[in-house]
Amino acid sequence: xxxxxxxxxxxxxxxxxxxxxxxxxxxxxxxxxxxxxxxxxxxxxxxxxxxxxxxxxxxxxxxxxxxxxxxxxxxxxxxxxxxxxxxxxxxxxxxxxxxxxxxxxxxxxxxxxxxxxxxxxxxxxxxxxxxxxxxxxxxxxxxxxxxxxxxxxxxxxxxxxxxxxxxxxxxxxxxxxxxxxxxxxxxxxxxxxxxxxxxxxxxxxxxxxxxxxxxxxxxxxxxxxxxxxxxxxxxxxxxxxxxxxxxxxxxxxxxxxxxxxxxxxxxxxxxxxxxxxxxxxxxxxxxxxxxxxxxxxxxxxxxxxxxxxxxxxxxxxxxxxxxxxxxxxxxxxxxxxxxxxxxxxxxxxxxxxxxxxxxxxxx
Amino acid sequence: xxxxxxxxxxxxxxxxxxxxxxxxxxxxxxxxxxxxxxxxxxxxxxxxxxxxxxxxxxxxxxxxxxxxxxxxxxxxxxxxxxxxxxxxxxxxxxxxxxxxxxxxxxxxxxxxxxxxxxxxxxxxxxxxxxxxxxxxxxxxxxxxxxxxxxxxxxxxxxxxxxxxxxxxxxxxxxxxxxxxxxxxxxxxxxxxxxxxxxxxxxxxxxxxxxxxxxxxxxxxxxxxxxxxxxxxxxxxxxxxxxxxxxxxxxxxxxxxxxxxxxxxxxxxxxxxxxxxxxxxxxxxxxxxxxxxxxxxxxxxxxxxxxxxxxxxxxxxxxxxxxxxxxxxxxxxxxxxxxxxxxxxxxxxx
Ligand SMILES: Nc1ncnc2c1ncn2[C@@H]1O[C@H](COP(=O)(O)OP(=O)(O)OP(=O)(O)O)[C@@H](O)[C@H]1O
Ligand SMILES: Nc1ncnc2c1ncn2[C@@H]1O[C@H](COP(=O)(O)OP(=O)(O)O)[C@@H](O)[C@H]1O
Ligand code: SF4
Ligand code: SF4
Ligand SMILES: [Mg+2]
Ligand SMILES: [Mg+2]
Numbered sequence: 001x002x003x004x005x006x007x008x009x010x011x012x013x014x015x016x017x018x019x020x021x022x023x024x025x026x027x028x029x030x031x032x033x034x035x036x037x038x039x040x041x042x043x044x045x046x047x048x049x050x051x052x053x054x055x056x057x058x059x060x061x062x063x064x065x066x067x068x069x070x071x072x073x074x075x076x077x078x079x080x081x082x083x084x085x086x087x088x089x090x091x092x093x094x095x096x097x098x099x100x101x102x103x104x105x106x107x108x109x110x111x112x113x114x115x116x117x118x119x120x121x122x123x124x125x126x127x128x129x130x131x132x133x134x135x136x137x138x139x140x141x142x143x144x145x146x147x148x149x150x151x152x153x154x155x156x157x158x159x160x161x162x163x164x165x166x167x168x169x170x171x172x173x174x175x176x177x178x179x180x181x182x183x184x185x186x187x188x189x190x191x192x193x194x195x196x197x198x199x200x201x202x203x204x205x206x207x208x209x210x211x212x213x214x215x216x217x218x219x220x221x222x223x224x225x226x227x228x229x230x231x232x233x234x235x236x237x238x239x240x241x242x243x244x245x246x247x248x249x250x251x252x253x254x255x256x257x258x259x260x261x262x263x264x265x266x267x268x269x270x271x272x273x274x275x276x277x278x279x280x281x282x283x284x285x286x287x288x289x290x291x292x293x294x295x296x297x298x299x300x301x302x303x304x305x306x307x308x309x310x311x312x313x314x315x316x317x318x319x320x321x322x323x324x325x326x327x328x329x330x331x332x333x334x335x336x337x338x339x340x341x342x343x344x345x346x347x348x349x350x351x352x353x354x355x356x357x358x359x360x361x362x363x
Numbered sequence: 364x365x366x367x368x369x370x371x372x373x374x375x376x377x378x379x380x381x382x383x384x385x386x387x388x389x390x391x392x393x394x395x396x397x398x399x400x401x402x403x404x405x406x407x408x409x410x411x412x413x414x415x416x417x418x419x420x421x422x423x424x425x426x427x428x429x430x431x432x433x434x435x436x437x438x439x440x441x442x443x444x445x446x447x448x449x450x451x452x453x454x455x456x457x458x459x460x461x462x463x464x465x466x467x468x469x470x471x472x473x474x475x476x477x478x479x480x481x482x483x484x485x486x487x488x489x490x491x492x493x494x495x496x497x498x499x500x501x502x503x504x505x506x507x508x509x510x511x512x513x514x515x516x517x518x519x520x521x522x523x524x525x526x527x528x529x530x531x532x533x534x535x536x537x538x539x540x541x542x543x544x545x546x547x548x549x550x551x552x553x554x555x556x557x558x559x560x561x562x563x564x565x566x567x568x569x570x571x572x573x574x575x576x577x578x579x580x581x582x583x584x585x586x587x588x589x590x591x592x593x594x595x596x597x598x599x600x601x602x603x604x605x606x607x608x609x610x611x612x613x614x615x616x617x618x619x620x621x622x623x624x625x626x627x628x629x630x631x632x633x634x635x636x637x638x639x640x641x642x643x644x645x646x647x648x649x650x651x652x653x654x655x656x657x658x659x660x661x662x663x664x665x666x667x668x669x670x671x672x673x674x675x676x677x678x679x680x681x682x683x684x685x686x687x688x689x690x691x692x693x694x695x696x697x698x699x700x701x702x703x704x705x706x707x708x709x710x711x712x
Contacts, residue, residue, distance in 0.1 A: 051571040051573060051574075052542065052571050189420075190420070219419045219420050219598055220598060220600075220639060220642045220643055221419060221638065221639065221642045221655060221656040222419075223642075223644075224642040224644070224653035224654065224655045225655045227644070227653055228652060228653055228655065231652075246571055246572070247572075247644075248572065248646065249601075249643070249644040249645060249646050250644050252644065252645075252646055252649055253644040253645075253649065253653060272649060273649060276646060276649070286573070287572060287573065288646070289576075290572040290573045290575065290576040291572050291601065291646055292575075292576075292579070292599070292601035292602050292604060292605040293601050293604065293645070293646065293647070294600035294601045294603070294604050294628055294640065294643055294645070295604055295628060295629070296604045296605070296624055296625045296628065297625070297629075298604075298647075300604075300605045302573075302576035302577075302580070304576075304577070304580075305573055307527075308541065308543075308544075
């Protein structure tokens, strides 16, 4: 067995939008994820950052087959052998469900960040989204039943006593009170609800968990607790995380490697230190300058990105970042840059990566 | 109670502050009886300056600032000694706590003198009117301009907040805009009344860092241009460091520490401020275990006796912190802290 757990190869996800639009019949296609390749090791946390709408959630859900990819492969090297999740049959997926889990930002879908058109495209699908096996806390179930669900659903345990014991064990680990197990989720604070989600995701001793904006809505002190908890659980259980967040400092703290997404594509993937201290892609660099530091003596000079983030339904040709890149040249709008390795484990998609000099003053 | 807070580097000595809040306490009638989630808050603010307010969820940030605009629900009560004075555009002093609900003076205060922007932009906009209609209505109400004049001003305000092609955008509905654009339109809506004071409650928390940076930039510029004062509520100390000159740290309904941003962030005096700063993940320090504040924030209906932070404080003094409420200590340089650890220093001098 290699030390790679998940290998994503040329992943592609396409949504059909505006089916009942002006041009009836011809459904418009939105490629939310386009030709994404990367891997995740056993016991590793991979961070995924990028602006809202860039496709982070879609990557996470496609890997777990919570939605259907339209292309590419997702190789899962589990204990019971290798499986291409993107092409596996429903019954094969059902067997590994307990091993592949997801933790949402409590509160469900963040509709506020979807634009108008995207929101309209989304509404009819909402019920579907909430029904999928990874949806957030069901208000009518007790916390005990919520946490136990992955064990029951995957048929991993049938004995009630055994299930109770495992639920109590993981709940205690996630600092939930045993008293809490009999209650319903609405009675909990944001931090506690997040711990319930984590307990549920980890109860079946999974190999891989997608954490989508799991700490974004929390206060810093509670956020710090949850991050420490995830780190401890990873050490104990050897689980791998795909940690999606738009807060770069949080991602820096928890991840071993970090990927940056822009309009459906990865633009950079590197070990955390390299990505934050030696970014090679102009977009990564721009993102980093936009993070305000809690020290008034650290100069804050965010690089201005001109214009709006492009709509993935009308992605710019060539390099997708060329409409906002201060280094763009004619080649950038004509040709798509290759995804290539520039240092050990450091990948970048930019034509001019070798001549980048970010110290050049911003015009 | 001592020392209403006065930032050091204010204008001429003796001139009245634009906003002064003293002994602000707010109670709510609830099923479980009375709770007092805001108690004895005081601060002052001068024109052209920004006060940041930080604190955990439920610490009373929104309730205190809503009290300033008298936006609290009917179940809320201000204590009898609450004083909130505001010097308006005409130089007259308004006693906010005395304004009658529904009065003209209160309507003029809201929007016209004090503007507010919320975390969720949809809260300020009605979905059934265009962005332009809503901005023009504000302009009519607070600046007395109508028709083409109002429209012209609305377009100008939109372009000021960085909306490209404002003369077309003005006729769009709120849901037709992206989150970042809506946020900027909401700022335009608040600014179109030219308020003297802008209260921003987590205005950038839901935004991407890139758009947050644009919005912060914009608010900086507009403040410089209009001389407006701001109260900026956020749980992000990075944002505070960049936008505010003074900061107030709230815990369980009281301000536990206050002062110039640089001093408070670099040499925090209160144990809670220290914990909070240590808990922030930083970009320049990786691979290090995050500090946490021990225990959980108590509910306002079960506020601890003595110092409200003592159940989580690693510095608590036996026999003192659990029984006596710490007084406010003036540390000089515009700083104040509410902690027994600092109290003796004051009596010594
Ligand atoms: N209408 C109300 N009735 C009863 N209690 C209320 C009411 N509004 C607020 N509270 C209570 O007052 C306290 C302070 O609330 P507030 O909204 O000011 O917190 P906050 O500091 O703004 O928190 P956040 O960061 O979550 O916005 C909380 O305990 C809250 O539950
Ligand atoms: N079910 C769906 N139907 C149509 N479009 C969708 C759907 N889900 C996501 N999208 C679109 O795909 C793009 C990527 O979305 P998402 O993965 O949620 O981004 P992120 O998580 O990075 O904010 C966006 O343009 C979004 O509007
Ligand atoms: S390929 Fe061109 S446009 Fe794209 S990031 Fe590199 S320099 Fe900028
Ligand atoms: S008064 Fe006592 S308990 Fe409160 S913060 Fe100071 S040392 Fe800690
Ligand atoms: Mg998302
Ligand atoms: Mg609030």
